[in-house]
Amino acid sequence: MINPISLTELAGTPNPPGLREDEIHIWYAYLDEAGFDDMANCRNLLSMEESRRAARFHFPCDRRRFSLSRTLLRLLLSRYTGQSPERLQYLVGTHGKPSLPGDPLHFNVSGSRDLAAFAFSARQSLGIDVEYRRTVPDALDIAQQYFTFNEWQALNATPSPLQTQAFLQCWTRKEAFVKAVGQGLSMPLQNFEVTLMPGQPACLIHIDKNPAEASAWSLFHLEPGRDYVGALAIKGRGWQLTTRILGPYSGPADAHS
Template identity: 45%
Template sequence: MADAWPPAPAGPLALAPDAVHVWRASLRPPAEVLARLEATLSPDERARAARFHFPQHRTAFVAGRGVQREILARYTGLPPAALAYREGSHGKPELDGAAGAAGIRFNVSNSGDLALYAVTVRRELGVDLEQLKPMPDGMDIARRFFSAPENEVFAALADDVRDLAFFRCWTRKEAYIKAVGEGLSMPLDRFDVAFAPGEPARILRTRGNPAEAERWTMLALEPGPGYVGALAVEGAGWHPVLFDWNAAA
C-alpha cells in the first residue's frame, strides 16, 4: 500500500487552484539538517530561538521555522532565507512582497515532535494538529468550550472513544478558527463541527451567520500514530495533496 504521506517531487512546485498541499514534518531533524535550517532564519527568528531555556524547545522552534521556509521556497522560487512575512488580520502570518501578491496562502500547526504545513493559492485555510493524550478532564473542558449540541454528542460517547473524539472536535474547531483568521476573538461555542466516530469532518452550523458554514470545507488528517489533525479550507472543489518533508530532506 502506498504511503499516504510520500516525499514531494524534487524541484519547484506549482499550486493548482483546486489543490491544497499539506506537509508533515518532524521537529527533531538530524543535527546537520537542523544547522542547515537555522542558517535560513531571519535575525529576529534567531533571536527568538536563543531565548528558549530548554534545548528541545529551541530545536523545535528552529526546525519549525526552517522547514516552513524551505517548503514555501518550493512555491515562490525564492531562497528560503529571502522569504519575508507580514501580519494579516488578527496577527495571522502571511507572505510579504511578490510571494504574497501571488496569492499563496499558508498555515502551520505543531504539537509534540510533529508539525503540519498547509499551502494553497487564493483560498484562506487553517490547519490544526494535536498529540493524543489521556484527557481525564475532557468533560469539564468540553463544557467550557464546546457548543451545547457538541456537548450532547460528546457526553453520549463511550468512555473508550471519548479522548479521541475530544481531539477530533478540538482540531476541527481550531482549524476553522485559524482559517477565518479571528483567533481567540471567536468563541468556540459559536459554531458546531461533526466529530462523532465515523462521521466525516465538516462544519454543521454557525451562529449569527448561518450561511458561513457553507463557505468552508473540512478534512480530517491522520499525520501518524498518536496524532490527529484537521484542515479547513475556503470553498469547495479542492483536493488534498499530502507530502512528508523529512522523507526528502
C-alpha cells in the same frame, strides 16, 4: 497519498511543486527524526526575530523543534514562490496569522510535540491544526466551557474509550477554522459548531446558527500518523488534498474525509 521527499530535494534549487487552483498541499515533518540533525546544526535561514524567539525556549528540544519548523517553512515557501528562503519576510495579522505580502500564496502551520504540519493553497486562506493523541482527563469540563451545547452533549454521549479521540477531533476542527479565518482563539469557539463523533465525517454544522454559511466551507479530518490527529479548514468545495512527508519517516498513510 503520501510521497516522502528528502531534505536534499527540498533544500535544492527552487522548483515550484505546481500547486493547482483546486489543490491543497499538506506537508508533515517529524522533527525529532535523526535525518533533521544536519539541518538543525548547519542551515541558518532564520530572521533575527526568529532566532531571538528560538533562544527564549527553556528546553533545547523545544528550541530545536521551533527552529526546524521555521526553517522548513522557509524552504517550502521558497519552493512555491521562487524567492530565496532567507529573504522571505512575513506580514503578521492583528491576531498573529503570518502571510507573505504581495504574494497570492496562502499557508498555515501547526505543531504538536515533534510533528510540524504545513498547508498551502494558491487560492484561499486556510487553517490547519494538529494535536498529539493524549488522554485529556478534564475533556468534558473544557468542552462545557468552550464548545457549543450540542458538541458538549455529543461528547458526553460518546463512550469513554472514544471520548479523548472525539474531544481532540472537535478541538482541532475548531482551531483549524479559527486559524483559517485568521482570528485564532480571539474568536469565541461557541460561535460555530462542528461534528466530532469518531467515524462521522468532518463537517462544519453552522456558523452563528447559519447552516448555509457553514456549507460554503470544507473541513478535512487528518491523521498524520498513529499518534496525531488533525484538521484543515478552507472556504469552498471540491478541493483536492495532496499530502507529503518531509524527511526519513515512513508511516501509515494519511486519511482525510
